[in-house]
Amino acid sequence: MISVENLTKRYSAFTAVDDVTFTCEPGTITGFLGPNGAGKSTTLRMITGLTSPTAGRTTIGGIGYAELPNPGRVVGVMLDAAAQHPGRTGLETLRLSAALMGLPGRRADEMLERVGIADAAKRRVGNYSLGMRQRLGIGATLMGDPQLLILDEPANGMDPEGIRWMRGLLRDFAHRGGTVLLSSHLLGEVQATVDRLVVIGGGQVVAQGSLAELLQRQGVVVRGLDPSGLRRALEGAGLAVDVQPDGGYRVDGTAEQVGRAAALAGEVLTELRDSDGAGLEDLFFELTSASDRGAATSVAQLAESRRTN
């Protein structure tokens, strides 16, 4: 388990990470999501002992990263795939990882096969594409057969096939009881991969919960013959209504609640369906801009602020 408790990092007067708390459980993939500059990398650097916190603490399996006797055997960390030495070949890179962890060199060859770049084993990493470096980086994280993975923007530079491959690999890792924490600034990228989301904006956690929970909050999409009459009926029934760019309404409620409110007011519906997370992107922007206002610190507060806006 990864545990982050009241973690804060200040650079002079600037607070990059502000009282962040979350946990990542075995058997799950947690997405750490936020726009550029939100504080994701700083948090991951603190978890992995590369930056010291101003306040708070982080543990991996109950102990601090710096106290792990052979960290690579416990947690695979990839913070910057582009940082690999450009003059070494992929094989040399992984052989070095193997040597540092006291593993046999042949493991490097097996790993290159596993991450799909065996045919580039003897090429210099400087000539790899970013997607190939990500594969190599993921290979390096897996060398010590760890129970946890911490990956900063692992999908950066990967093509759709690469992203699908990585998704399968991480799913399989979590399925076998592993714990994964991965960051991204793109909601669409993590949505299909993760079980849980921790959303960060302006250094603060603005929402966290299971993906299902956060998706559920998206309610239903509804349209009627008389849009303004339908809106009056829904709001009259106490349902919060968001007008979509295409003129439909997204409603925080169930199809039954919406159907009943419309029927009571004699409104004819032309469409009523689950929003299928279509609004999760809106939620992401809403959540992160809410953090700039310092308004919402939890899903509950955000939900409240959406109801009253």
Ligand SMILES: Nc1ncnc2c1ncn2[C@@H]1O[C@H](COP(=O)(O)OP(=O)(O)OP(=O)(O)O)[C@@H](O)[C@H]1O
């Ligand atoms: N060493 C440092 N000194 C001063 N400010 C820093 C330092 N490191 C990070 N910051 C600032 O802290 C904030 C958070 O940065 P961080 O790299 O953690 O964001 P991020 O969410 O990972 O963004 P990105 O997706 O762009 O990598 C940014 O405003 C950044 O400029």
